[in-house]
Amino acid sequence: MKTTRREFIKTSGAVTAGGIILPPFLPSFGAQQITENVKNYLDHFEVTAEILHQVMAAAMSKGGDYADLFFEHKKSNSLALEDNKVNRALSNVGFGVGIRVLKGDQTGFAYSESVSLDALLNAARMAANIATRGNGFQSERIIEKIPANYYAISEKWDDVSVEQKVPYVQKINDKIFSLDEKVIKVNAFLTDETSYVLFYNSEGRLTYDYRPLVNFGAFCIMQKGDQIENAYSSRSFRVGFEWLTDELVDELAQEAVDRANILFEATRPKAGEMPVVMGAGGSGILLHEAIGHTFEADFNRKGTSIFSDKMGKKVAESFVNIIDDGTLVNNRGSINVDDEGNDVQKTYLVKDGVLNSYLHDRISALYYGVEPTGNGRRESFRSIPIPRMRATYMEPGPHSREEIISGVDYGVYVDNFSNGEVKIGAGDFTFFVKSGYLIEKGKFTRPIKDINIIGNGPQALADISMVANDYLIDNGSWSCGKDGQTVPVTCGLPTVLVKKLTVGGSV
Amino acid sequence: MTKEEKYNIARWVINHALKNGAQQVSVTISNSRSSSVEVREEKIDTLEQAIQNNLTIRLFVDNRYSTHSTNRLNQEELVRFIDEAIVATRYLSEDPFRLLPDPELYYKGGGPDLKTVDSGFDGHNPQQKIELAFLTEKEVLGKDERIISVTSSYFDGLSERVMVASNGFEGDSANSYYGLNAQVSVKGGDARPSSYWGETDIFFEKLKKTGIGSKALDLALKKIGQKKAASGKMQMIVENRLVSNLFSPLMSALNGSAIYQKNSFLIDQLEKKIFSEKLTVTDDPFIPSGRGSRHFDSEGMATRKRPVFENGVVKNYYIDTYYGKKLGMNPTSGSNTNLVFNTGENNLDELIALVQKGILVTGFNGGNCNGTTGDFSYGIEGFLIEKGNIVQPVSEMNITGNMKVLWSGVDALGNDVYKNSSWLTPSILFSNVDFSGV
Secondary structure (H helix, E strand, O other): OOOOHHHHHHHHHHOOOOHOOOOOOHHHHHHHHHOHHHHHHHHHOOOOHHHHHHHHHOOOOOOEEEEEEEEEEEEEEEEEOOHHHHHHHHEEEEEEEEEEEEEEOEEEEEEOOOHHHHHHHHHHHHHHOOOOOOOOOOOOOOOEOOOOOOOOOOOHHHOOHHHHHHHHHHHHHHHHHOOOOOOOEEEEEEEEEEEEEEEEEEEOOEEEEEEEEEEEEEEEEEOOEEEEEEEEEEEEEOOOOOHOOOHHHHHHHHHHHHHHHHOOOOOOEEEEEEEEEOOHHHHHHHHHHHHHHHHEEEHHHHOOOOOOOOOOOOOOOOOEEEEEEEEOOOOOOOOOOOOOOOOOOEEEEEEEEEEEOOOOHHHHHHHHHHOOOOOOOOOOOOOEEEEEEOEEEOOOEEEEHHHHHHHOEEEEEEEEEEEEEEEEOEEEEEEEEEEEEEOOOOOOEEEEEEEEEEEEEEHHOOOEEEEEEEOEEOOOOOOEEEEEEEEEEEEEEEEEEEEEEEOOOOO | OOHHHHHHHHHHHHHHHHHHOOOOEEEEEEEEEEEEOOOOOOOOEEEEEEEEEEEEEEEEEOOOOEEEOOOOHHHHHHHHHHHHHHHEEEEEEEOOOOOOOHHHHHHOOOOOOOOOOOOHHHOOOOOHHHHHHHHHOOOOOOOOOOEEEEEEEEEEEEEEEEEEEEEOOEEEEEEEEEEEEEEEEEEEOOOOEEEEEOOOOOOOOOOOOOOHHHHHHHHHHHHOOEEEEOEEEEEHHHHHHHHHHHHHHHHHOOOOHHHHHHOOOOOOOOOEEEOOOOOOOOEEEOOOOOOOOEEEEOOOEEEEEEEEOHHHHHEEOOOOOHHHHHOOOOOOOOOOOOOOEEEOOOOOHHHOOOOOOEEEEEEEEEEEOOOOOOOEEEEEEEEEEEOOOEEEEEEEEEEEEEEEHHHHOOOEEEOOOOOOOOOOOOOOOEEEEEEEEO
16 A cells, blocks of 8 residues: 555654654653653552652663563452342452663562552662673653554443442343243353553553453253253353343353353263364364464473474464454454554464464564564553454365265364363473264264363374364353463364374263 | 551451442452562573562442452552442442452461461572572483473462451461473474473472482483374373362362353262272362462451262252352352372372373363363373383374262272372272273
8 A cells, every 4th residue: 555645644643642752862741742642550559750760770780781660550340149139349450660670681570569668669779689790771662553453442440339240140031040940040240340551661661551351151050850950051251341231141042052052952962083174263263272282482492392393384274364353343352552562463473384483572572583573462560461362363265164064974073162271392392172962974963062172282283184164263261371370361262183182071 | 468458458458338328348459579580591591570560359239240350459549449330330240249258257366377478588598599490401401312492490489368258257378389380392203392390389498409300300211202002092191280280170160160050970979979989189278388288268267177079979069158058058168279189009100000001181171061061172292101101202182071989980099199189189090991092
């Protein structure tokens, strides 16, 4: 696209309005260069530009190469329903500043839950200890980095009362009971979370983010004779209160009931190796476990991932394209700016079957000499940022769902999962299947449930022999854990055939 | 924050909430300090220090109930926080079962010192702590050409809490911990197996400080050449430190909330024998320096030594005040303390010698258990045993079954209790487990 003069002016105008620059040869401009946005965030955290500079100087006082301050204020509220009544509320407030100092790839880290200057300086001096020789760092620049806007909302959770939220939690309960006489218990919940983030680093970059997140769902228990089964449905997005609708309630209620109903007829397959058809959607857990974690660059930098020496090599069929994306609109895994102040990208892990990129944070990007991919994330101000996934999915391929299923002589179809795990070095990954179907001679013959499936990452990736054109992101409330830190993510997959995985079952 | 400061804030919060509409209130205030150092390639990789505060308030307002927590403890913030919480609680449905515990059940003090905290926590030299991490790394470096990466860590922490309830409970407790661990990755064919070993203790002096790196290296090297064994029904030994993975679904099934919600496979099983004769487990809160030792639970109720399973008979449900009222049962406690397993005569090697054909499980990989039915399926790794000898490292396999069946088939218990946990588990030999592999 050509840039016309008009567009150029518009773009340029937007940049000036955002106040991106503070030319170093105009130091006297310093204090005046603060925009309204920046001022709001500074006020929110009860600090000033002057305090940021003082704390930064303390963080760099022992000769660190780099330092950053991560201010975070997170408020979460939950409503819980049991015995047909919304009879419990929970809330949590977390407020503080994480201060990180880097010396090469070494990290010093401390945090403060108080924003008094003394407390901040104390934490900065603790983090500074990773380095040993001072070099008189002077912090005086503020270069505002305007974050992207992947989750615009209209009704902030901060402004919504418990009274407004209660009816939705009640409705999902009532709807589930109305759908099936076998329902004996329902637990429903609505959790909303609002985070304010202010980031400032020793290069002068200052950025901020407002992160809404909601998680809504229900757990239902059904009984038929002596048999009791349970199922769960949920949706999670970075959206506002406007997202809650009666249609959503109906969809979630129906999904929970349908998922529980399948289980009454379900059995376990025969144990052993067999073809596995991964249904579109939540099957993205395959990518998350088999590939995603092993592509996180910290593991590769340390040589501990099974993919450590595979960059640029062909690892899958040429129709396989795997992406980790932080830019999907309103997605649970999206972030406007990562927790190291970097732009977020759509990153191709595997492009046309070739290993294309690891997932980087600042330390690993420097090590590999590449641009950060915007994967530096942290659970909260209490943790250091490390490479993490966002929304991990595969692009559609050349096959159809029908053609994939009809080609399987004996195998399983799986589309409802609860959890997964991976051993980074061995490459062995697993995911737990809540329900699916047995495939015999190309047809679904009976439902299956409660089995673990295990495979090896590089082998499974090479064994993806068919990819359908029915790509779907799963918007359940996925959370990913690593090094004791939990972050929200999502995943997605078109219908895919993996030639061989080891399926749990009866011998 | 001193203990007295915590008590003062807690009392003030309770008064404020009672004056502004709550009929019952309980408050827990905790603070903790922790530090850790991770070393790699003979330099410090990460140095972390933390000081954390938290206040949790449980509000009972006009027969309605909510819980709230915050780390912003200045008075002005707290007033706003509590006032908003009380308003929010009033929009909920009434729940007549929500009440503080019967004051008769509270811990009244006077119990012996459980030795859960190192009084010299601040006295240890930080340089010595960092040195311990380096020494652990040194145990591994250069010891084998297949080593790819070694990471070792030292960490410690101290947490202190006070709890005050408006119907007459005040109590405090504290815990300290020190730990040292190593993670070693080695090259073996295409795979890069890694292993971890760690030790922890409540007292710095008692922390095991040597042998951790070499143990992690040994475990990693033994994994080289892992492959899938054939599917089949075999005996299974689960190593002591991993038994908790298979035991925790039983504990979940004993929980009052799970029983009430029909999300348990142990409903109506109290006093019935459904597990192996060999399964005897006691909940003992009073073990000196036990990792789970305590005089009162999270509601302030006095803890008691209780049988959990006795020769396979279910002896206890974990019932808190709320589910006690809902189920019409006396509250026991909503959570466990130390779990003491009965042990057998054999060490791990002797257990292995008992196995004709089976697998020694030394690691779990994912999997889950259906809480309603007890059906489970887990990924595992370990070693194939034939005629009493280890013959091959295995991985990428699943075990699948039902918890009631699994725990009915206990063939033998080890004498090798795992001490780095509040669950004092021996290695256990199970019969007839379904393994899926090739």
